[in-house]
Amino acid sequence: xxxxxxxxxxxxxxxxxxxxxxxxxxxxxxxxxxxxxxxxxxxxxxxxxxxxxxxxxxxxxxxxxxxxxxxxxxxxxxxxxxxxxxxxxxxxxxxxxxxxxxxxxxxxxxxxxxxxxxxxxxxxxxxxxxxxxxxxxxxxxxxxxxxxxxxxxxxxxxxxxxxxxxxxxxxxxxxxxxxxxxxxxxxxxxxxxxxxxxxxxxxxxxxxxxxxxxxxxxxxxxxxxxxxxxxxxxxxxxxxxxxxxxxxxxxxxxxxxxxxxxxxxxxxxxxxxxxxxxxxxxxxxxxxxxxxxxxxxxxxxxxxxxxxxxxxxxxxxxxxxxxxxxxxxxxxxxxxxxxxxxxxxxxxxxxxxxxxxxxxxxxxxxxxxxxxxxxxxxxxxxxxxxxxxxxxxxxxxxxxxxxxxxxxxxxxxxxxxxxxxxxxxxxxx
Amino acid sequence: xxxxxxxxxxxxxxxxxxxxxxxxxxxxxxxxxxxxxxxxxxxxxxxxxxxxxxxxxxxxxxxxxxxxxxxxxxxxxxxxxxxxxxxxxxxxxxxxxxxxxxxxxxxxxxxxxxxxxxxxxxxxxxxxxxxxxxxxxxxxxxxxxxxxxxxxxxxxxxxxxxxxxxxxxxxxxxxxxxx
Numbered sequence: 001x002x003x004x005x006x007x008x009x010x011x012x013x014x015x016x017x018x019x020x021x022x023x024x025x026x027x028x029x030x031x032x033x034x035x036x037x038x039x040x041x042x043x044x045x046x047x048x049x050x051x052x053x054x055x056x057x058x059x060x061x062x063x064x065x066x067x068x069x070x071x072x073x074x075x076x077x078x079x080x081x082x083x084x085x086x087x088x089x090x091x092x093x094x095x096x097x098x099x100x101x102x103x104x105x106x107x108x109x110x111x112x113x114x115x116x117x118x119x120x121x122x123x124x125x126x127x128x129x130x131x132x133x134x135x136x137x138x139x140x141x142x143x144x145x146x147x148x149x150x151x152x153x154x155x156x157x158x159x160x161x162x163x164x165x166x167x168x169x170x171x172x173x174x175x176x177x178x179x180x181x182x183x184x185x186x187x188x189x190x191x192x193x194x195x196x197x198x199x200x201x202x203x204x205x206x207x208x209x210x211x212x213x214x215x216x217x218x219x220x221x222x223x224x225x226x227x228x229x230x231x232x233x234x235x236x237x238x239x240x241x242x243x244x245x246x247x248x249x250x251x252x253x254x255x256x257x258x259x260x261x262x263x264x265x266x267x268x269x270x271x272x273x274x275x276x277x278x279x280x281x282x283x284x285x286x287x288x289x290x291x292x293x294x295x296x297x298x299x300x301x302x303x304x305x306x307x308x309x310x311x312x313x314x315x316x317x318x319x320x321x322x323x324x325x326x327x328x329x330x331x332x333x334x335x336x337x338x339x340x341x342x343x344x345x346x347x348x349x350x351x352x353x354x355x356x357x358x359x360x361x362x363x364x365x366x367x368x369x370x371x372x373x374x375x376x377x378x379x380x381x382x383x384x385x386x387x388x389x390x391x392x393x394x395x396x397x398x399x400x401x402x403x404x405x406x407x408x409x410x411x412x413x414x415x416x417x418x419x420x421x422x423x424x425x426x427x428x429x
Numbered sequence: 430x431x432x433x434x435x436x437x438x439x440x441x442x443x444x445x446x447x448x449x450x451x452x453x454x455x456x457x458x459x460x461x462x463x464x465x466x467x468x469x470x471x472x473x474x475x476x477x478x479x480x481x482x483x484x485x486x487x488x489x490x491x492x493x494x495x496x497x498x499x500x501x502x503x504x505x506x507x508x509x510x511x512x513x514x515x516x517x518x519x520x521x522x523x524x525x526x527x528x529x530x531x532x533x534x535x536x537x538x539x540x541x542x543x544x545x546x547x548x549x550x551x552x553x554x555x556x557x558x559x560x561x562x563x564x565x566x567x568x569x570x571x572x573x574x575x576x577x578x579x580x581x582x583x584x585x586x587x588x589x590x591x592x593x594x595x596x597x598x599x600x601x602x603x604x605x606x607x608x
Contacts (some may be wrong), residue, residue, distance in 0.1 A: 017604070042540065055527040087587040115522015115541030122521050127504040133525050137500060138601035143583065177505035221494060222531035222598060369595050372487050 016061055018253045019407075028402030033397010039390035040112050049388040051380035054364045055371060058357070058387035062395050064213055065242070065356040066106035066402075067140070068235065069349070071210035072243015074099035074147070075203060075225055076268075081199035087267055090260070091251045097409050098243075098250060100147045103140070105402040112394060132216045139209035146205065150198040153175055153191045158414030171423060172412055211241050217359065225301025225363035230286060237279045242352035244272040244327075248345030252365040254410050262338045267340035273330040280323065283355075297368065304362040309384070313354045322351010359383055432491075433510030433548055434575040434603035435562070436591070437484050441569035444469060444482040448561035448570065452486075455549060455560035464546040465561055481608060484561065484570065487534035487546035488594065488602030490514045492571045493537065495526035504543065510574070512550050513521045517542045531598040548572070575603060 039047045050057035077095035079085040083329040088095075111117055124141070127134040159177035164170030214235030216224040290298045297367035305314050326344035331362045365383045367373060373381055387395075442526075444467050450467045452458060465486035467469060468532040472479045489512055498511060503519035504526050506512070513527075515535075520542035528537045549559035551552045553572075557563065561569040571581040585591075586605055593602040 003438045007450075044541065046539065052527065053533060055524045055537065100601065113524075115524070115543070116520065119521040121521060122501045122503075126519065126562065128497075128499055129523070131500045132499045133500040216525070219498070220529050222529055258488065330515050366530060367533065368598065369533065371468040371483070371594075372463070372466055372533040375468050375485070376463055378461040380461040381463075381533075 004274045022210060022403065023407055025408060026400050027429070028395045029400025030038050030394050030404055031088045031400070033395075033400055036390045036394025037112075040176070040394055042423050045115070047388055049379075049385055049391065051378075051382060051385075053367065053383045054361060054385035056113070056346060056360050056364060058391045058395055059109050061105050061356045061360045062351070063109040063113065065400075066102045066109060067101040067213060068210065068239035068356070069243050069246055070099045071206045071236070072105060072239040073102065073247050074108075074143075074206045074243070075240060076244055076247055078203050078206075081195055083202060089266055089270050090255070091247060091264055093413075093415065094255060095247055095302070095412070096151055096154060098146065098247060098406065099414065100144075101392060101402050101406045101409065103144055103147065105398050105404070107140075107144075107397070109179060132212055132219055136212035136216055137211055139205060140363055141210055143202065143209055146202050147199055148204065150195055152176075152178070153194045155414050156191055156260045157183075157188045157319075160272065162414060165341075169412060173414075191256060196334060207236060210236050217363070217397050220363075222368055223301075223338065223363045223366075224295075224298045225366060226359070228286060228289075230282060234282050234286070236280075237275065237282055238352055238355060241279050242349050244268055245345040245348035245352070249270060249342050249349060250406075252342035255415050261286050265338040265341050268345060269330050269335060272348060273327065273335075274343060276323070276327065279300070297366075300366040304365055305358050308365075310361070310386075311359075314358055318351050318354030318358060319345055320414070321347055322354055323348075327349070352428070376377070431510040431574040431592070432576040432577070432603070433489065433512055433572065434605070435486075435555070435559075435572075435581055436571040436607060438569040438585075438589075438607040439481045439483060441487050441567045442482040442484065445566060447564045449568055451564040452546070455511055455552075456547070458544075459539050462538070462544070464544070466533075468484050469490040470477075479608075481606065483594070484596065485534075486561075486604065487513065487530075487548075488600065488604045489546075489548060489591065490534055490603065491601035492599065494529040494600060495529075497586050498525045498529045499549075500525065507550060509550065509554060510548070510549045512553075513545075514547055515545065516537045517544070531595060531600065532602070541573055574600065 025118065076088070077092050077099065080088050080092035080095070110119060116119060123134055127138065128136065156177060159173045159182055160183055162170060163174035163177055165174070211232040214232030218231035219230060220226050248265055251268065252265045255261065259356075288304055290302050305311070314340045326347045329335065329340050329344040365385060367383060373383060377381045446467050449463065449465055449467060453463070456464060456541075458464050468483045468485050470481045470483060491503075491511070493506065495504060498530055500523060501519050501521055503516040503517060503527055505514060507514045509585060522537055522541045522543065524537060524543070527537060535543050535545040549557075549561075552559060558572055559606070562572045571582050571585060573582040575582060575586075577583060585607065591605045591607045591608045593605050596602065
């Protein structure tokens, strides 16, 4: 207990310790991930547990989770850069950078899931535009480009002013400034205008590509669990919830958040609570429509979710830890303590991963026709799925990679400049 | 333009699995995966029951969710007989088609591409029958052009009671079971 008391006694120390924990976990996860990567590269899919029936497993769930985090945090950042929401200005850059890191994590997760990793470029060169997947891939490629350009213009001024040949940071800044040396106020103003335009264009793109991920599942008529018009919207809502929740956690740990982001964390908590309640409404309506109709094919997936072998993912993980506990935290007076709100953010962000698992796996584990599985006995033809060790470790590795990349970015990239807030409100960009 | 399909007589089929073995041999299908398989279905209520033995495979549907969801166009409809095929060199292995098929007909080959029944198009183009049809010891499988009213398959469908598998999936399957 003394140790915890000591941990929490000094604000700066807390921030520092949390960061150390963050680096430690990130490094450990990255390390164990190498085992998963090695298995994936040398043995292909043989050591993975998905097969012909449950063909998408943990990696696809991780993919839609990470890409949701990206879309969600980008949309939160757009509140600052498009709608000029001043309260969140301190975490604007943090949110855009989070969007980039989680997008890279998502792309890694789906890349390892491909049967032919070396052919990923085929989609760009030989697209079939009847396929929602092709649309999605084009849209998130545009989104990734946009993110890079937006980050560049967001930080260009800081890169230029901070570049020198002495320190590592200075050298990095010189590299990142891409040859730009304009330090004038006009260029700063111009950058802000460009960022605003890019962020504005990004909003519909983020909505479209994440809606596209939902549509990719929603159009599969063979899987009644997914085949619903609500799906693209449900995906978007869950993205906003998870992105907002993750930012709540991040802004309390990073950029001296423990002492300076208090207001933001509490404000984000309110927003996330509202979005989470809306998300629950959508999920409940999916269940109600399925069970009121009572068509066996339609309810089978939901049966698996609430009473199958992995019902604990729904009741324990997604329901209790990811929904009920954080709602209680965000409703009770604890909602005014950034420490508790950050915890709620962490729980919600973790809970949404359970939701993603409950979308991907039960949808596939229910067979439309009881043919193949009764005819052949093979672990490749089995509706029962639990990710293998290499699948778990590779996913952990991707999380570790994301954490370290984020940590490095947070450490090296220019942070929010306190004086900027005033100058921005005066100039009314 | 031909539209190849299959008619399988469940009254004659004994479920010997010769079609399964022939397919595995002809197409070198890896262990743990099958392009065709035998399912036995019991219809009715005791004591009034009938047994239906179905040799199942890709239905080469007219309305193909697997082709329309393919992001690269690797899944395509072949010029000869509108057979649904996968271009192994083009496929990235995203598994969208595996998820989209209501018949579980597709799988990811250990080499990383989507694979399934081809109606043995390499044999059909040479004028031979698909391997499964040609080895059937009870001659219960028929292969031919569903658009040609004079073909054996069309005549059988016109004269005998039959049903496709799961027509409610809306894919217009082209394999019919005589009952």
